[in-house]
Amino acid sequence: xxxxxxxxxxxxxxxxxxxxxxxxxxxxxxxxxxxxxxxxxxxxxxxxxxxxxxxxxxxxxxxxxxxxxxxxxxxxxxxxxxxxxxxxxxxxxxxxxxxxxxxxxxxxxxxxxxxxxxxxxxxxxxxxxxxxxxxxxxxxxxxxxxxxxxxxxxxxxxxxxxxxxxxxxxxxxxxxxxxxxxxxxxxxxxxxxxxxxxxxxxxxxxxxxxxxxxxxxxxxxxxxxxxxxxxxxxxxxxxxxxxxxxxxxxxx
Numbered sequence: 594x595x596x597x598x599x600x601x602x603x604x605x606x607x608x609x610x611x612x613x614x615x616x617x618x619x620x621x622x623x624x625x626x627x628x629x630x631x632x633x634x635x636x637x638x639x640x641x642x643x644x645x646x647x648x649x650x651x652x653x654x655x656x657x658x659x660x661x662x663x664x665x666x667x668x669x670x671x672x673x674x675x676x677x678x679x680x681x682x683x684x685x686x687x688x689x690x691x692x693x694x695x696x697x698x699x700x701x702x703x704x705x706x707x708x709x710x711x712x713x714x715x716x717x718x719x720x721x722x723x724x725x726x727x728x729x730x731x732x733x734x735x736x737x738x739x740x741x742x743x744x745x746x747x748x749x750x751x752x753x754x755x756x757x758x759x760x761x762x763x764x765x766x767x768x769x770x771x772x773x774x775x776x777x778x779x780x781x782x783x784x785x786x787x788x789x790x791x792x793x794x795x796x797x798x799x800x801x802x803x804x805x806x807x808x809x810x811x812x813x814x815x816x817x818x819x820x821x822x823x824x825x826x827x828x829x830x831x832x833x834x835x836x837x838x839x840x841x842x843x844x845x
Contacts, residue, residue, distance in 0.1 A: 623812020652798025684738020
């Protein structure tokens with residue numbers, strides 16, 4: 594443990610706490626198909642700053658994506674996923690460019706309020722017909738990319754789009770898994786370009802990959818036909834909770 598703590602530049606206590614947090618986040622990711630990074634960012638901020646957590650989350654998300662890739666590829670709506678990825682790829686650079694002119698705290702506040710409102714309307718079963726169109730598909734991906742560049746909440750925007758459909762739970766979950774896998778490959782270039790994916794971040798990511806993987810495997814076991822009817826309300830409630838926590842942190 595001491596050797597691992599030295600490699601990760603963390604105390605044994607902090608390393609143990611992070612392992613517990615990533616296990617729980619992995620459990621949720623295994624069931625829902627998303628929210629690993631959001632949960633880690635919301636809970637582990639007391640130990641590491643966001644700029645150091647971002648590359649760690651990349652390793653955790655990649656671990657989860659590889660474990661879930663087979664099911665994601667088989668169950669996903671690949672046309673929808675491709676459209677979201679293409680839109681997001683175009684939107685991310687714009688979002689990053691806007692960060693030089695827009696206050697990040699304000700932009701994050703706007704994004705989180707939007708997510709909270711949209712998740713609430715979907716939980717209330719209010720239909721948003723425009724999301725079922727081609728412009729709605731690419732527009733959602735584009736807005737996700739902007740939200741990623743501005744506030745790092747693009748994945749939650751995509752989750753809202755996927756959950757707005759009437760698709761089976763297994764297809765919604767598979768689409769989220771496949772989207773995250775493809776977007777991770779693109780985001781690695783950005784992390785390397787900005788120099789945040791360094792040796793320490795890699796050591797931390799690899800050290801926490803095991804508890805995250807165990808959580809993902811446990812979450813996958815919970816995703817059974819018996820619980821699929823709870824999938825959509827669970828994910829929407831989770832988005833509302835994460836957005837609320839993010840809003841409280843941003844305001845405070």
